[in-house]
Amino acid sequence: MNDMATRLMTDTSTLSLEGVTFTHRGQRLLGPLDLCLTGCKRTLVMGPNGAGKSLMMRLAHGLLAPTRGDVRWEGRAPRQAMVFQRPVLLKRSVLANLVYALAVNGTPRCRRKARAREALERFGLGSLERRPARVLSGGEQQRLALARAWLLEPEVLFLDEPTSALDPAAILAVERAVQEFHVGGTRILMSSHDLHQARRLADEVLFLNAGRLIEHTDAATFFTAPASCEARAFIRGELVL
Amino acid sequence: MHHKARIALTAAGLMGLSMAAQAQDGESYITLASTTSTENSGLFDAIIPQFTDKTGIEVRVVAVGTGQAFEIARRGDADSLLVHDTAGEEKFVEEGYGTERANVMYNDFVLIGPGGDPAGIADAETVAEAMQLIAESGAPFASRGDDSGTNRAELRLWDAADVEAEGDWYRELGSGMGPTLNTAAGMDAYVMSDRATWVAFDNPQNLELLFEGDDALFNQYGSILIDAERHPHLKHDQAEQWHEWLLSDAGQQAIGEFEVQGQQLFFPNAE
Amino acid sequence: MPSDTSALNTALSLILGFDPALMEIVALSLRVSLAAVLMAAVVGLPLGAALALWRFPGHGALVVALNALMGLPPVVAGLCVYLLLSRAGPLGELGLLFTPTAMIVAQLVLVLPIIAALARQQVEELHLEYREQLTSLGLSRLRMIPTLLWDARLGLVTVILAGFGRASAEVGAVMIVGGNIDGVTRMMTTAIVLETSKGNLALALGLGIVLLGLVALVNAIAYVVGETARRRLG
Numbered sequence: 001m002n003d004m005a006t007r008l009m010t011d012t013s014t015l016s017l018e019g020v021t022f023t024h025r026g027q028r029l030l031g032p033l034d035l036c037l038t039g040c041k042r043t044l045v046m047g048p049n050g051a052g053k054s055l056m057m058r059l060a061h062g063l064l065a066p067t068r069g070d071v072r073w074e075g076r077a078p079r080q081a082m083v084f085q086r087p088v089l090l091k092r093s094v095l096a097n098l099v100y101a102l103a104v105n106g107t108p109r110c111r112r113k114a115r116a117r118e119a120l121e122r123f124g125l126g127s128l129e130r131r132p133a134r135v136l137s138g139g140e141q142q143r144l145a146l147a148r149a150w151l152l153e154p155e156v157l158f159l160d161e162p163t164s165a166l167d168p169a170a171i172l173a174v175e176r177a178v179q180e181f182h183v184g185g186t187r188i189l190m191s192s193h194d195l196h197q198a199r200r201l202a203d204e205v206l207f208l209n210a211g212r213l214i215e216h217t218d219a220a221t222f223f224t225a226p227a228s229c230e231a232r233a234f235i236r237g238e239l240v241l
Numbered sequence: 242m243h244h245k246a247r248i249a250l251t252a253a254g255l256m257g258l259s260m261a262a263q264a265q266d267g268e269s270y271i272t273l274a275s276t277t278s279t280e281n282s283g284l285f286d287a288i289i290p291q292f293t294d295k296t297g298i299e300v301r302v303v304a305v306g307t308g309q310a311f312e313i314a315r316r317g318d319a320d321s322l323l324v325h326d327t328a329g330e331e332k333f334v335e336e337g338y339g340t341e342r343a344n345v346m347y348n349d350f351v352l353i354g355p356g357g358d359p360a361g362i363a364d365a366e367t368v369a370e371a372m373q374l375i376a377e378s379g380a381p382f383a384s385r386g387d388d389s390g391t392n393r394a395e396l397r398l399w400d401a402a403d404v405e406a407e408g409d410w411y412r413e414l415g416s417g418m419g420p421t422l423n424t425a426a427g428m429d430a431y432v433m434s435d436r437a438t439w440v441a442f443d444n445p446q447n448l449e450l451l452f453e454g455d456d457a458l459f460n461q462y463g464s465i466l467i468d469a470e471r472h473p474h475l476k477h478d479q480a481e482q483w484h485e486w487l488l489s490d491a492g493q494q495a496i497g498e499f500e501v502q503g504q505q506l507f508f509p510n511a512e
Numbered sequence: 513m514p515s516d517t518s519a520l521n522t523a524l525s526l527i528l529g530f531d532p533a534l535m536e537i538v539a540l541s542l543r544v545s546l547a548a549v550l551m552a553a554v555v556g557l558p559l560g561a562a563l564a565l566w567r568f569p570g571h572g573a574l575v576v577a578l579n580a581l582m583g584l585p586p587v588v589a590g591l592c593v594y595l596l597l598s599r600a601g602p603l604g605e606l607g608l609l610f611t612p613t614a615m616i617v618a619q620l621v622l623v624l625p626i627i628a629a630l631a632r633q634q635v636e637e638l639h640l641e642y643r644e645q646l647t648s649l650g651l652s653r654l655r656m657i658p659t660l661l662w663d664a665r666l667g668l669v670t671v672i673l674a675g676f677g678r679a680s681a682e683v684g685a686v687m688i689v690g691g692n693i694d695g696v697t698r699m700m701t702t703a704i705v706l707e708t709s710k711g712n713l714a715l716a717l718g719l720g721i722v723l724l725g726l727v728a729l730v731n732a733i734a735y736v737v738g739e740t741a742r743r744r745l746g
Contacts, residue, residue: 246659250661253550253553301691301696303691304692305691316598
């Protein structure tokens with residue numbers, strides 16, 4: 001376990017954001033942001049609503065292009081996947097949703113169904129394969145989205161508030177899945193505004209407020225001795241403005 | 242799974258193309274541009290089968306107003322032309338679009354109006370007098386207004402009667418003969434029709450035939466051979482067979498024998 | 513005026529009598545309209561999807577033009593196709609005027625804007641929802657087109673039916689380019705015009721009822737297929 005983690009840590013490349021700014025209709029929503037992410041860690045992006053967490057995740061994943069500045073992977077850009085707050089599932093069966101993702105990433109046709117079923121079993125959805133994906137419960141939909149991400153064998157997994165609309169049992173399932181990804185060697189970048197969740201999962205924390213990066217520290221430091229007053233207030237559960 | 246969308250689209254495309262391709266065939270036929278009066282009366286249904294039996298040539302009739310028929314022929318879209326506007330036909334030949342024009346048959350125009358005859362045209366001596374009476378009475382008159390052979394004949398008759406064809410009572414409809422009769426029936430208007438369309442017309446309501454028989458109402462039909470040099474792609478041989486047959490004894494007899502409700506509608510008069 | 517019952521009786525006797533002339537007219541109407549709609553779908557659906565996905569200079573003008581063409585008068589479409597296919601026109605060599613093929617082309621011109629414009633709207637809505645997920649999966653916009661079309665298929669069935677409705681109802685275009693030739697290019701709508709002009713109103717209305725029934729039948733089939741799919745897919 002320790003060996004594998006070390007090996008993967010040396011393998012993964014570095015994500016750097018340099019002077020990244022995102023402006024929409026003349027209003028600066030994020031940045032300027034400078035940061036460097038290395039190692040196979042679980043990074044939790046925290047901050048109040050509107051702090052720019054989702055925006056930062058999308059810029060890092062490449063869904064959005066920054067207005068100014070650079071998002072760069074040093075070395076080879078890794079395989080990536082993203083799980084959204086509200087899972088986007090195609091209007092097809094559960095199985096077809098997974099087969100589709102495999103078709104897109106170029107898996108040979110004859111292997112797609114077997115791989116998809118394997119993922120369904122792994123995420124506890126084996127009995128639902130013929131059901132329309134859109135009628136699943138919120139928790140099942142999020143697990144299906146995780147199964148789809150798992151099939152893509154990502155080296156980096158982005159999760160944007162993946163549990164904010166779920167009940168405790170479903171939250172637990174998602175957190176277990178995140179742990180499994182991590183143990184399998186996937187770097188995790190997950191946004192959340194749930195402090196307890198962050199304590200359970202985080203190796204390091206990025207704390208954002210009002211579009212700016214306030215802190216970037218390891219989890220232990222962040223929760224015991226935050227440097228900024230905004231972070232202290234956030235941890236105490238006060239309203240941060 | 243998105244290959245399904247592609248498969249569905251491809252299949253639809255192939256089906257559409259095959260249906261379009263089906264639509265082609267290579268039988269022996271000519272296209273005849275003619276007028277609604279001949280088609281609507283049922284004349285062609287009666288005489289064309291006799292021609293087809295004899296020659297094996299099918300005749301496809303595009304029945305439009307005379308103005309449009311000339312235009313279709315001028316553009317080379319019809320092999321043969323059978324219309325009723327002698328002046329226009331002669332001009333067509335003079336301009337070099339046609340090589341030969343021949344009288345085929347005639348019928349006559351009649352004046353139709355509401356049964357009560359508010360203008361009193363039933364007792365008129367001449368068509369000119371009848372039309373003056375209509376204009377004076379102010380009763381509505383429905384004109385084709387579509388530059389067809391019938392419309393051109395009607396305008397010549399107003400001229401001859403020395404009447405200005407305008408005012409509230411004069412309604413230009415811009416329609417074919419049948420629609421004009423339908424409209425005239427709806428508004429109890431006077432209307433001039435060719436006899437064939439009138440006799441075959443099924444929706445007269447209150448309308449009646451009120452005036453007929455003046456020589457000025459004579460309505461001549463002519464067949465025209467289209468210039469082969471101008472439009473070499475046309476089926477001139479077959480079109481000529483049709484032209485000759487119309488003028489032959491067999492064709493002339495067929496025209497004379499055609500009746501609707503016991504009435505002969507067209508009178509052959511080829512020389 | 514014919515009473516409603518006489519028109520209904522005429523319609524019934526036409527259908528039940530399997531009048532061969534009527535069957536020929538019905539078959540031609542279906543063939544022409546279906547062929548036009550199928551080809552319009554093959555071109556129009558990807559075209560609409562492309563307009564939903566790409567933004568370029570003149571995009572707005574193109575969308576407005578397409579929407580405006582939905583209201584193109586059939587007579588104008590017919591006239592344009594007539595001038596195109598006429599012997600004196602650029603495609604005259606093909607000798608297609610006054611054939612069913614010419615009528616298919618004319619109806620294609622009428623139906624294509626409807627299918628493309630409405631498909632654009634449907635795909636645009638779905639794209640808003642799918643865009644981030646599909647981009648995250650690494651799909652280019654070109655590869656998104658079949659995915660979006662397939663996932664919008666239930667809505668697109670209605671779009672295609674709207675096209676079919678337009679094709680089967682119009683008379684102005686097929687009258688001009690087909691010529692309403694008995695046994696060759698006479699369709700339901702042109703036959704109705706002809707019978708009306710003969711004052712044969714009961715027969716005209718009877719044919720109208722048959723046409724309505726036919727369109728209803730096609731819609732019913734599409735409805736059943738759509739509902740089945742909807743139940744299956746949730």
